[in-house]
Amino acid sequence: MLPQTSPYDAIAELYDPWSVSVVEDVAFYLDEARRTGGPVVDLGVGTGRIAIPIAADGIPVVGVDSSQGMLDVCARRAARAGVELDLRVGDLRRPPVEERVPLVICPFRSYLHLQNDDERRDALRAARDLLLPGGRFAFDVFAPADDDIAATHDRWLEREPGIWERARWDTDRRTLTLSVRGASGETTMTLAWLEEPEWRRLLDECGFVVEATYGWFDRRRYRDDEDIVFVARRSE
Numbered sequence: 292m293l294p295q296t297s298p299y300d301a302i303a304e305l306y307d308p309w310s311v312s313v314v315e316d317v318a319f320y321l322d323e324a325r326r327t328g329g330p331v332v333d334l335g336v337g338t339g340r341i342a343i344p345i346a347a348d349g350i351p352v353v354g355v356d357s358s359q360g361m362l363d364v365c366a367r368r369a370a371r372a373g374v375e376l377d378l379r380v381g382d383l384r385r386p387p388v389e390e391r392v393p394l395v396i397c398p399f400r401s402y403l404h405l406q407n408d409d410e411r412r413d414a415l416r417a418a419r420d421l422l423l424p425g426g427r428f429a430f431d432v433f434a435p436a437d438d439d440i441a442a443t444h445d446r447w448l449e450r451e452p453g454i455w456e457r458a459r460w461d462t463d464r465r466t467l468t469l470s471v472r473g474a475s476g477e478t479t480m481t482l483a484w485l486e487e488p489e490w491r492r493l494l495d496e497c498g499f500v501v502e503a504t505y506g507w508f509d510r511r512r513y514r515d516d517e518d519i520v521f522v523a524r525r526s527e
Contacts, residue, residue, distance in 0.1 A: 299337070301478040302471055303360030306338055307368075309454045309471060313399065316431065317344055319508035319520070320396050323429045324350045327393040332421050334383055334430075335401030339365040339376065346374040353377045355386045384413035391423045397430035403467075403482035408493065411485075415497035422525040428499060431508075431520045434484050435460065435467070439517065487519050499523035 299306065320341045324331050329350035333342045336354030338361055346352045346369065354376050356362050362378045369376045381387040383401065395418045405411045418428055443458045450456045454473040461468075470479040485493075487504060494501055501523045506516030513519060 297356075297358035297361070298478040298480040299356075299358035300360040302473070302476040303338070303358060303364050304475040305454065305471070305473045306361065306364065307340075308451055309456075309473065310340065310399075311451060313340070316398055316508045317341060319510070320398055320429065321345055321348060323396065323427065323522070324348065324352075324394060327427060329394065330390065330392045332386065332388055332390075332392050332395045334386060334395065334397040334418065335399065336365060336376075336378065337361050337399070339368050341396065341398045342376055343369055343372050343374055346376055347372060351377070353379065353388055353390065353392075355379050355381045355383075355388065357382055384410060384417050386417055386421065388421055390421075391426075392421060393423050393426045395421050395426070395428045397428075400432050400482070402430060402432055403484055404480070406481070406483050411493055412497055415493055415499070419498045419525050424525065424527060426525045427502075428523045428525065429521065431518060432484065432490060433518050434486050436517050487513060487515075490519065490521065494521065494523050498526050500526045 321344050324345045331345055331350060331352050333352055333354045336342050336356045342352045342354045359380055366378060379387045402414060405414055440460045444460050447455050447457045457470045459468040465484050467482040469482060471477060491501055501521060503522040504513040505511060505520040506513040507518055508520060
């Protein structure tokens with residue numbers, strides 16, 4: 292089971308300056324939301340980096356996250372932006388959502404927090420259960436390249452001014468132990484990756500039909516890239 296306390300609680304106030312340069316996926320998820328018209332369930336909503344632009348477009352969003360600290364920051368950001376979000380504390384594998392929606396999203400590699408295929412199946416089936424018949428599901432993950440591992444392994448690197456991160460890669464277990472520290476907090480978390488065919492197999496097992504696999508958020512065709520962006524449909 293995922294812990295009831297989240298490693299993100301310790302860096303809730305640090306998260307936005309840490310991820311300030313991550314903007315490339317916003318337009319992609321906003322476009323997916325516009326295609327369906329909403330409502331949208333955002334799994335791993337965090338501080339609202341994706342959810343707030345969607346809500347600002349007039350599309351209702353239910354945001355689920357395991358970190359109350361992140362949700363508190365998200366609520367403040369939404370208020371400043373003048374939008375409403377329905378924010379709920381919950382697990383990716385058991386999201387506290389009774390509604391059925393035309394679109395579920397899980398941005399910014401949140402599924403890498405799942406440590407094995409049993410957890411991944413639980414999460415994917417839970418996402419499917421949130422969808423209306425024929426509903427769409429969009430998420431992104433990654434599988435690191437050898438040069439990225441070599442360039443970052445076990446080194447403290449300044450990601451943003453005053454914010455440092457260290458990546459410890461285990462290519463046998465396919466895990467990344469990521470530490471983040473800054474003036475307002477620090478944390479360590481473990482992520483686990485799969486290759487694209489493995490995700491595709493799990494999606495098939497869990498009742499999805501893959502409609503597209505992209506190598507980046509500009510919808511370029513996937514060609515063994517590090518980033519993997521899936522768009523799938525709930526099978527009937």
